[in-house]
Amino acid sequence: MPVIELKIPNLGESITSVTFSKWLKPDGSYVEMDEPLCEIETEKANQELAADKAGKLTWVAKEGEDLEVDALFARIDTDAQPDAGGSAQKTDAPAAEQPAGKTPAAPETPAEPARENYATGHPSPAASKILDEGGVDPKTVSGTGKDGRITKEDALKAVENKTSAPAPEKTTPASPTAAPAATAAPAAPFSREERVERLSRMRRTIAKRLVSAKNNTAMLTTFNEVDMTGVIELRKKYQDAFVAKYGIKLGFMSLFAKACAKVLLEMPEVNSFIDGDNVVYHDYADISIAISTPNGLVVPPIRNVESLGFHEIEMKLKDLSGKARDGRLSLDEMTGGTFTITNGGIFGSLMSTPIINEPQSAILGMHAIKERPVAINGEVQIRPMMYLALSYDHRIVDGATSVTFLVKVKELIEDPVTLLLDL
16 A cells, blocks of 8 residues: 555553644655654653654644544655655656656756755754743744754753843834744733633643542641751762762752652551552652653652662652653653652742652652751751651551651651661
């Protein structure tokens, strides 16, 4: 068959449908094998789909449409050949068959310059997000990637240049393509305009799971506070040596992850989850770290934290964070986890009640470090303090267990030498 059908692939056992985000290649254009055709959005990440064969592309799916797995989204006519402009043409008749008395046009002297490749001026998914956040029109960016595609580095430079450049004079009439400028403009006095936007697939999935966690678990939260003096002094004293040896900074997250992993193995109830009438326990600690992205919160796990060094945790966290913000996390990197840590403190949160990441049984919430007066050996001292919150499923984790878990983590953080010595 000269025409092949392209269908939504099976992207994982838990994914049954996707949202067709956008086309990367024009309808009727000629595509090479393995060229990216479109971008789809799953409940976990964005992904590009490529051409299985070379030929003429015919759109079937519409942007913004929800499609089931194995649904048809495009067709490719493998008999078609590219013309000088990059579009496709059918090769039904041999090239030698020309009308009498006419000479075929020489391909080396076209009447007008050939059109640019489809990738020219088109941003990659990571670059597109950066440009959207920075309010930069992709049409104003020159791509340095293959076939002129706008790379992540191009987008970062464009946003940086826009930030550092002086504000342009507003002498050009507004146009439909000037969306960022229109968005940035202040609203008219007493404006009552409204707009309706469809929730992204990731946001819809997040909403569904949060409601499920609230409705299907007996969730309760316990609080404590931790004196961060010990870990702050530890980082100040050894940070330079740590960076010199491992090439990465020692952060608070690796210390908390390591402390939680140690206590999780001592208290398996917190490291378990309910499966029907059974309880599944784990002899390892795969700790999911909440990462904020332009599309929403993702929680990729760092596996076997109990067996990793602090520098290994930091490196894996840096890698996962970069991939999450660029939309490059694989399904395997998004799957699993026996416990979750979320740090609202990076946004300034002083206290919150985090929601359990099902099917896990508990989640630790870190918060902002604030200097507060506390009583130390009968004296009032100013100490850097952080509130900790542990939300847990009361069906499997008792109140005494949750409080004990939080106290053990607090003690390890306040005396980090015991954590380093595994005491």
